[in-house]
Amino acid sequence: MMPPTAMPQTLAPPDAGHDEPLLEGPLLSVRGLSTCFATADGVLRAIEAIDLDVMRGECLGVVGESGSGKSVTFASVMGLIKPPGKITAGSVRLDGVELTQLSAVALRRLRGRQIAMTLQDALTALNPVLTIETQLCEVIRAHDDDVARLPRPQRARAARGRAVEMMALVGIPSPRQRLGDYPHQFSGGMRQRIMMAIALACRPRLLIADEPTTALDVTVQAQVLELIAEQRARWGMSVVLITHDLAVVAERCDRIVVMYAGQVVETGRTADVIADPRHPYTRGLLASIPRADDPSLPIRPIQGTVPSLIDPPAQCRFYARCERREAACLAAIPVMSFGDGRSARCLFAEA
Amino acid sequence: MRPALLTVRGLVKHYEMRRSISERLLGRPHRRVHAVNDVSFEIWRGETLGLIGESGCGKSTLGRTVLRLHEPTAGAIEFDGVDVTALQPAALTRLRARMQIVFQDPYASLNPRKSVREIVALPLAIQGLADAAQREEQVGTMLGRVGLREDQFERYPHQFSGGQRQRIGIARALVTRPDLVVCDEPVSALDVSIKAQILELLSELKKDLGLTYLFISHDIATLGYLADRIAVMYLGEIVETGPARDVMRAPRHPYTQALMSAVPRVDASSRRQRIILKGELPSPINPPSGCKFHTRCPSAMPRCATQAPAAVAMNADGSHQASCFLYTDLQASDPSGEDECKR
Numbered sequence: 012m013m014p015p016t017a018m019p020q021t022l023a024p025p026d027a028g029h030d031e032p033l034l035e036g037p038l039l040s041v042r043g044l045s046t047c048f049a050t051a052d053g054v055l056r057a058i059e060a061i062d063l064d065v066m067r068g069e070c071l072g073v074v075g076e077s078g079s080g081k082s083v084t085f086a087s088v089m090g091l092i093k094p095p096g097k098i099t100a101g102s103v104r105l106d107g108v109e110l111t112q113l114s115a116v117a118l119r120r121l122r123g124r125q126i127a128m129t130l131q132d133a134l135t136a137l138n139p140v141l142t143i144e145t146q147l148c149e150v151i152r153a154h155d156d157d158v159a160r161l162p163r164p165q166r167a168r169a170a171r172g173r174a175v176e177m178m179a180l181v182g183i184p185s186p187r188q189r190l191g192d193y194p195h196q197f198s199g200g201m202r203q204r205i206m207m208a209i210a211l212a213c214r215p216r217l218l219i220a221d222e223p224t225t226a227l228d229v230t231v232q233a234q235v236l237e238l239i240a241e242q243r244a245r246w247g248m249s250v251v252l253i254t255h256d257l258a259v260v261a262e263r264c265d266r267i268v269v270m271y272a273g274q275v276v277e278t279g280r281t282a283d284v285i286a287d288p289r290h291p292y293t294r295g296l297l298a299s300i301p302r303a304d305d306p307s308l309p310i311r312p313i314q315g316t317v318p319s320l321i322d323p324p325a326q327c328r329f330y331a332r333c334e335r336r337e338a339a340c341l342a343a344i345p346v347m348s349f350g351d352g353r354s355a356r357c358l359f360a361e362a
Numbered sequence: 363m364r365p366a367l368l369t370v371r372g373l374v375k376h377y378e379m380r381r382s383i384s385e386r387l388l389g390r391p392h393r394r395v396h397a398v399n400d401v402s403f404e405i406w407r408g409e410t411l412g413l414i415g416e417s418g419c420g421k422s423t424l425g426r427t428v429l430r431l432h433e434p435t436a437g438a439i440e441f442d443g444v445d446v447t448a449l450q451p452a453a454l455t456r457l458r459a460r461m462q463i464v465f466q467d468p469y470a471s472l473n474p475r476k477s478v479r480e481i482v483a484l485p486l487a488i489q490g491l492a493d494a495a496q497r498e499e500q501v502g503t504m505l506g507r508v509g510l511r512e513d514q515f516e517r518y519p520h521q522f523s524g525g526q527r528q529r530i531g532i533a534r535a536l537v538t539r540p541d542l543v544v545c546d547e548p549v550s551a552l553d554v555s556i557k558a559q560i561l562e563l564l565s566e567l568k569k570d571l572g573l574t575y576l577f578i579s580h581d582i583a584t585l586g587y588l589a590d591r592i593a594v595m596y597l598g599e600i601v602e603t604g605p606a607r608d609v610m611r612a613p614r615h616p617y618t619q620a621l622m623s624a625v626p627r628v629d630a631s632s633r634r635q636r637i638i639l640k641g642e643l644p645s646p647i648n649p650p651s652g653c654k655f656h657t658r659c660p661s662a663m664p665r666c667a668t669q670a671p672a673a674v675a676m677n678a679d680g681s682h683q684a685s686c687f688l689y690t691d692l693q694a695s696d697p698s699g700e701d702e703c704k705r
């Protein structure tokens with residue numbers, strides 16, 4: 012047993028570890044980001060010219076279906092794209108620092124401390140042959156300056172102390188006993204919490220949560236989302252919530268980015284977008300989900316399927332499924348901005 | 363009252379776990395997974411009964427046991443006047459033409475080595491329902507009905523997307539013209555816009571072919587949209603049943619209340635105070651005594667730990683029932699139970 016005083020001071024305010032002054036403007040700014048993958052059938056343009064900002068302390072919801080490019084966008088932000096994938100254009104700035112130009116070493120220093128990401132499938136994201144202690148302490152030793160500053164003999168103990176503390180923080184019962192367990196000994200919800208503990212261990216300024224609750228039951232989903240909200244309030248952390256569930260975004264996010272077929276098609280404050288969606292895809296998405304708040308609302312599916320992203324034509328990518336299409340939509344569609352931070356990639360967005 | 367197409371009484375399904383070597387050497391008894399415990403319900407002809415519950419609550423086991431894909435441990439299943447539990451294999455096979463199932467995973471439930479036409483023709487061949495020419499025609503009609511083009515009939519499952527595969531699974535279930543279809547999470551694996559297409563297809567087919575659905579899902583919003591009545595399962599037992607609207611809007615069992623409060627809602631004004639359940643689902647190998655929910659229930663009373671509550675009527679016609687001691691005493695004083703419980 013370790014005396015409680017041996018634990019590092021981890022509950023300090025969020026800025027204690029960051030000496031640089033806070034800059035104005037968004038925490039994360041993505042401009043013109045394009046990533047493609049070479050496949051046997053041709054070049055797959057997974058995302059094209061993505062623009063988005065994450066403000067300080069905000070929760071941004073990124074909504075889209077499989078293949079819309081939401082995960083690829085943030086894998087690109089994290090520098091996780093490996094061949095045959097390649098970032099072909101664009102910039103990613105975190106607090107003014109250009110991430111796409113950073114060396115692998117510099118990027119690694121940034122991950123964990125500044126940005127952390129949790130993945131959808133907690134069972135495959137965690138290493139099945141290592142204990143939770145090993146996986147959690149590895150992150151803490153690699154990224155936590157408080158622990159790294161300690162003389163070597165004390166580091167392991169301090170890291171373990173932090174690990175126990177993080178497990179307790181994310182709501183795992185008897186954390187000290189369970190630290191030695193392996194991932195398969197936890198339930199799905201608990202594994203998602205452990206990933207959250209690993210991601211939050213070094214108090215990142217930006218947490219990217221990729222489908223954190225997709226595989227979970229609603230009552231567990233509520234617990235995990237509550238946990239993210241608590242930690243966000245506590246550290247003033249910014250959160251990107253990647254999900255296909257509009258209801259989750261409606262409840263939890265300040266702003267929303269809707270993606271379709273590798274492009275951002277609509278952005279705005281969540282309440283505005285939900286109340287008055289301007290892109291036909293956003294409208295279609297809202298009309299196609301059964302609503303727990305009003306089960307009597309009829310659902311109207313969006314007909315057709317997502318187009319192939321191998322050499323897509325320049326036209327509007329929603330063209331084939333759109334109810335409002337016109338001849339003008341067969342040209343490249345610019346993003347139309349119309350006040351209140353809202354924009355949509357549709358010629359008729361302002362109408 | 364409408365005639366019941368399916369009546370289930372006291373259905374129990376326990377699985378014996380394999381014993382480890384040490385357990386066998388020590389002569390320990392098999393441990394049992396209590397997947398379904400004393401479940402009773404009926405499905406009226408032409409309705410959709412939604413069966414809701416979280417992972418591991420036994421809802422899929424219940425759906426399969428009803429079709430006798432799993433042998434029940436105890437209890438009675440009556441389908442259109444026929445005692446399903448007593449049927450010999452040949453008679454059971456014949457009956458299966460009238461009770462079919464659509465599976466959750468459109469990737470695992472289709473044979474990868476058979477063409478779509480062969481997959482959908484197989485139930486007809488097994489049933490011996492038609493000669494080859496008629497079979498061909500019925501398969502073509504059904505595949506067209508679920509939205510496949512004729513030039514796709516000779517293709518193999520891997521050439522289709524998840525949504526299209528689910529259409530094939532639906533065609534296979536419906537080709538024998540069943541009365542009852544068990545839909546076991548048929549849209550859970552699908553993307554939002556595709557899910558809506560399949561839901562729309564399922565409701566159209568129900569109307570056109572006069573089907574009855576047992577629709578199993580963990581997605582409350584989907585069931586609210588599709589189901590006429592909802593049954594809520596927790597740890598192998600049905601804790602609440604009632605008209606979908608009532609169960610969604612005014613849930614009575616504390617578990618249903620927590621479940622409904624946890625559902626994210628698009629419309630901010632309809633959100634409720636969230637009831638965050640403590641702890642995790644107990645193991646069905648060693649379920650709690652008394653009311654199975656008492657270990658996590660915010661309103662648990664001392665007797666909940668020792669006695670199992672019976673179903674209590676929540677409205678005058680008894681169509682809405684909850685198994686909870688909160689209402690048993692109320693019922694004694696006020697048969698409607700309605701006003702006092704609303705608080």
